[in-house]
Amino acid sequence: MMAMVFYLAKGSSMSLSKLPYKGTRDFFPTEMRKRDFIFNRMKKIAELHGYEAYDGPMVEEVELYLAKSGEELINEQIYSFIDRGDRKVAIRPEMTPTLARMVAQVHREFPKPLRWYAIPNLMRYEKPQKGRLREHWQFNCDIFGAPEALGEIEILQVASGLLKSFGATEEHFEILLNDRRLVDAFFKQTLNFDSERSHKLYKVLDKAKKVSNEALGKMLDELIPESVKKNQFVHYLNLKTFSDVDNFLTMYGLKDAAAGFVSFYKKLSSTGLSKIVVYDPTIVRGLDYYTGVVFEIFDKSPENRRAICGGGAYGNLLQIFNEPAMGGVGFGLGDVTLTDFLETHKLLPEFKAQDCDVLISYLEDSLEPQAFELAHKLRELNIKTELHLGEAKPKKVFQYAEKKGHKSVTIIGSEEVKNGSFEFKRLRDQEKAVISLNQLSELKEFLELTHG
Amino acid sequence: MMAMVFYLAKGSSMSLSKLPYKGTRDFFPTEMRKRDFIFNRMKKIAELHGYEAYDGPMVEEVELYLAKSGEELINEQIYSFIDRGDRKVAIRPEMTPTLARMVAQVHREFPKPLRWYAIPNLMRYEKPQKGRLREHWQFNCDIFGAPEALGEIEILQVASGLLKSFGATEEHFEILLNDRRLVDAFFKQTLNFDSERSHKLYKVLDKAKKVSNEALGKMLDELIPESVKKNQFVHYLNLKTFSDVDNFLTMYGLKDAAAGFVSFYKKLSSTGLSKIVVYDPTIVRGLDYYTGVVFEIFDKSPENRRAICGGGAYGNLLQIFNEPAMGGVGFGLGDVTLTDFLETHKLLPEFKAQDCDVLISYLEDSLEPQAFELAHKLRELNIKTELHLGEAKPKKVFQYAEKKGHKSVTIIGSEEVKNGSFEFKRLRDQEKAVISLNQLSELKEFLELTHG
Numbered sequence: 001m002m003a004m005v006f007y008l009a010k011g012s013s014m015s016l017s018k019l020p021y022k023g024t025r026d027f028f029p030t031e032m033r034k035r036d037f038i039f040n041r042m043k044k045i046a047e048l049h050g051y052e053a054y055d056g057p058m059v060e061e062v063e064l065y066l067a068k069s070g071e072e073l074i075n076e077q078i079y080s081f082i083d084r085g086d087r088k089v090a091i092r093p094e095m096t097p098t099l100a101r102m103v104a105q106v107h108r109e110f111p112k113p114l115r116w117y118a119i120p121n122l123m124r125y126e127k128p129q130k131g132r133l134r135e136h137w138q139f140n141c142d143i144f145g146a147p148e149a150l151g152e153i154e155i156l157q158v159a160s161g162l163l164k165s166f167g168a169t170e171e172h173f174e175i176l177l178n179d180r181r182l183v184d185a186f187f188k189q190t191l192n193f194d195s196e197r198s199h200k201l202y203k204v205l206d207k208a209k210k211v212s213n214e215a216l217g218k219m220l221d222e223l224i225p226e227s228v229k230k231n232q233f234v235h236y237l238n239l240k241t242f243s244d245v246d247n248f249l250t251m252y253g254l255k256d257a258a259a260g261f262v263s264f265y266k267k268l269s270s271t272g273l274s275k276i277v278v279y280d281p282t283i284v285r286g287l288d289y290y291t292g293v294v295f296e297i298f299d300k301s302p303e304n305r306r307a308i309c310g311g312g313a314y315g316n317l318l319q320i321f322n323e324p325a326m327g328g329v330g331f332g333l334g335d336v337t338l339t340d341f342l343e344t345h346k347l348l349p350e351f352k353a354q355d356c357d358v359l360i361s362y363l364e365d366s367l368e369p370q371a372f373e374l375a376h377k378l379r380e381l382n383i384k385t386e387l388h389l390g391e392a393k394p395k396k397v398f399q400y401a402e403k404k405g406h407k408s409v410t411i412i413g414s415e416e417v418k419n420g421s422f423e424f425k426r427l428r429d430q431e432k433a434v435i436s437l438n439q440l441s442e443l444k445e446f447l448e449l450t451h452g
Numbered sequence: 453m454m455a456m457v458f459y460l461a462k463g464s465s466m467s468l469s470k471l472p473y474k475g476t477r478d479f480f481p482t483e484m485r486k487r488d489f490i491f492n493r494m495k496k497i498a499e500l501h502g503y504e505a506y507d508g509p510m511v512e513e514v515e516l517y518l519a520k521s522g523e524e525l526i527n528e529q530i531y532s533f534i535d536r537g538d539r540k541v542a543i544r545p546e547m548t549p550t551l552a553r554m555v556a557q558v559h560r561e562f563p564k565p566l567r568w569y570a571i572p573n574l575m576r577y578e579k580p581q582k583g584r585l586r587e588h589w590q591f592n593c594d595i596f597g598a599p600e601a602l603g604e605i606e607i608l609q610v611a612s613g614l615l616k617s618f619g620a621t622e623e624h625f626e627i628l629l630n631d632r633r634l635v636d637a638f639f640k641q642t643l644n645f646d647s648e649r650s651h652k653l654y655k656v657l658d659k660a661k662k663v664s665n666e667a668l669g670k671m672l673d674e675l676i677p678e679s680v681k682k683n684q685f686v687h688y689l690n691l692k693t694f695s696d697v698d699n700f701l702t703m704y705g706l707k708d709a710a711a712g713f714v715s716f717y718k719k720l721s722s723t724g725l726s727k728i729v730v731y732d733p734t735i736v737r738g739l740d741y742y743t744g745v746v747f748e749i750f751d752k753s754p755e756n757r758r759a760i761c762g763g764g765a766y767g768n769l770l771q772i773f774n775e776p777a778m779g780g781v782g783f784g785l786g787d788v789t790l791t792d793f794l795e796t797h798k799l800l801p802e803f804k805a806q807d808c809d810v811l812i813s814y815l816e817d818s819l820e821p822q823a824f825e826l827a828h829k830l831r832e833l834n835i836k837t838e839l840h841l842g843e844a845k846p847k848k849v850f851q852y853a854e855k856k857g858h859k860s861v862t863i864i865g866s867e868e869v870k871n872g873s874f875e876f877k878r879l880r881d882q883e884k885a886v887i888s889l890n891q892l893s894e895l896k897e898f899l900e901l902t903h904g
């Protein structure tokens with residue numbers, strides 16, 4: 001096989017592409033620092049709310065997605081293939097099916113509610129464009145078995161809390177929200193639609209924001225030829241506030257059927273969320289598995305007017321596994337759309353410098369063992385230490401340290417080794433400190449290190 | 453689609469498996485705490501040595517693996533498939549090809565050496581067994597462009613430093629090490645083998661530890677019928693120390709050809725590594741892309757006698773991308789074998805309790821808004837707060853808090869809301885503290901919190 005490597009290296013026409021697979025990303029150290037910064041905020045906000053981390057495999061058997069999701073997703077967006085054991089498997093396109101499978105396995109062992117979060121990498125066969133890539137990471141938070149309406153409120157707090165933790169406010173984003181119980185009841189009881197017609201109308205609603213008014217009107221003319229029903233539907237489409245919704249439910253006698261939603265928006269008003277949550281009749285979250293509250297978080301900037309996050313309540317996922325029903329509420333928030341949002345509103349710091357405390361260099365090769373020893377001792381004290389390998393001139397060492405963003409530099413000569421003490425230069429202000437081998441923890445104070 | 457969910461839920465014969473795909477794992481919160489503990493150690497040891505995090509996509513075009521790896525891997529162990537755009541892609545079975553591709557893209561922009569690390573999830577089509585799963589996570593550290601022998605020493609320090617950070621010592625593990633320059637020179641110059649015969653002999657070496665002495669003898673009889681050469685090869689196979697190696701290289705006149713290795717083991721003796729590094733003539737790292745030092749870290753326990761980690765120096769990977777040669781040294785260390793090692797030697801703590809600071813409960817639904825508000829204020833102070841949703845009896849709340857491992861509990865009644873102060877009970881010792889809404893940070897001292 002080595003032969004082949006050499007062959008390729010020699011035959012220039014055979015050289016390989018350096019670029020990542022279409023629609024995926026390479027995370028070089030600067031990008032990775034940004035990603036870690038964002039992921040750490042996700043972990044922090046989840047844990048501040050009592051959520052515990054979980055993870056699952058990056059592939060699942062395809063049946064799992066067939067059982068709970070839209071056919072559209074299976075046919076067009078999923079990365080699926082047959083394995084060598086004739087199993088049909090797929091790279092996970094979303095986390096909720098895996099989550100439901102895992103909760104179905106163990107829910108009896110845990111006190112309720114379960115609060116779980118994850119940040120998996122997911123793949124969908126998308127046409128790459130702004131905000132959409134084939135591989136992304138998605139922050140998922142879910143609560144299972146919470147009392148009615150309260151799980152929904154908490155989940156909205158976690159999702160909006162994440163954005164607020166970056167400094168975003170109601171000027172930057174809003175939560176557009178609806179409820180499948182309301183829509184179901186309205187379609188069935190008021191419009192008197194059977195499930196097939198309801199299904200089609202759901203599809204229209206899901207597209208309502210993406211098409212022109214003319215196109216929308218045409219779709220509605222086809223699907224609702226009856227003028228009374230069409231007027232009722234237009235009434236529905238014009239609902240703008242929870243007070244509008246309350247009147248609408250009363251007028252059509254739907255309050256009982258949508259009681260869970262009524263309870264939700266009444267509780268909502270006593271939380272800090274009511275400023276950022278807006279009722280929106282077109283939010284239905286596609287043909288997905290939701291059964292109650294559904295929501296999307298939208299960027300309010302006209303330059304980046306898109307959903308950053310989607311979620312809602314689902315009542316029936318555990319039943320797919322022959323487990324008793326237990327309601328869940330959750331959301332997924334992708335790193336690509338989140339980063340677009342944060343960059344649109346200039347809510348991210350810069351991530352230029354590596355976080356490294358000290359660079360050690362030495363004047364002669366004979367001092368290498370001492371340099372390795374000093375590095376070892378500093379690392380034992382949790383001091384991030386880079387050893388500049390090989391003999392080097394001090395001037396070059398300092399240039400390198402500046403470029404890499406080191407906090408300090410020490411250069412070992414034979415004098416230093418003889419005295420057992422080293423001069424550390426702090427690059428921020430060029431201050432110096434001489435510290436002996438037995439007192440190396442003084443370097444932490446000198447550099448004002450908070451880690452370790 | 454909802455109809456399908458209901459159908460599946462009702463038809464019990466259709467229920468889905470709750471288990472993960474063969475050879476993969478579900479990480480429930482307890483397993484995830486263990487994983488995070490291990491991954492955090494990996495990140496810490498890498499960053500203490502000045503390594504920067506990177507990551508790449510979970511799929512790559514198959515050509516990348518064909519160009520640098522053994523055919524065995526491509527044919528039998530890789531998860532590959534054709535995408536909808538007729539690209540042949542594979543789920544990453546290892547990280548080094550991605551790393552080389554990324555370094556080839558950007559190496560000109562960075563001062564040398566580059567020190568990068570990652571903890572990607574990888575998939576190989578394995579027969580699942582102890583220490584081998586189809587999906588695992590692998591700690592990868594690599595250094596590019598380091599002076600001769602010094603990158604190798606640093607990489608060995610990082611790998612062994614990780615194990616030491618869990619409390620492992622030379623009683624628990626050893627680093628078995630060899631050098632491809634030595635083997636290549638011996639095969640070519642001493643045995644006078646052409647590349648085809650060398651290739652076969654490499655395969656024999658790679659299997660030497662896994663087969664019986666008889667089987668090994670038989671393979672050697674076939675491949676080396678010449679008795680002089682066979683004696684030379686047996687001499688090689690009996691090398692046990694670097695001093696043996698030094699004599700061997702002198703005797704056969706191979707010192708110049710293996711000069712890089714000589715320089716390496718001379719430096720080695722002045723580092724703390726010489727206690728744990730053992731020369732082993734059978735270590736060659738398969739038919740892989742290594743060109744210099746190669747090593748494996750072995751568990752010394754007879755109950756878990758296996759490799760935890762493999763790595764080495766490679767000189768030609770960048771050339772596949774038509775870039776000038778730049779030497780790299782690195783290792784991969786899998787989470788499955790590492791966990792087996794740590795558990796064999798009882799080097800892992802228990803991971804039972806969730807880390808949560810306070811559980812808030814309330815006596816009546818009317819106090820919900822105040823409970824949400826208190827939770828919000830505590831979280832703003834970086835206090836990990838779970839809100840017990842819904843009315844609940846104090847006795848049940850305390851039972852739940854004990855079970856979940858909370859540090860403290862507060863129960864809100866109308867008195868507390870009127871006074872604007874709350875009684876927090878510390879579960880460890882049942883001590884109580886009354887803290888007012890304006891002084892909530894006092895709770896941090898009461899609970900001796902170090903985070904935030």
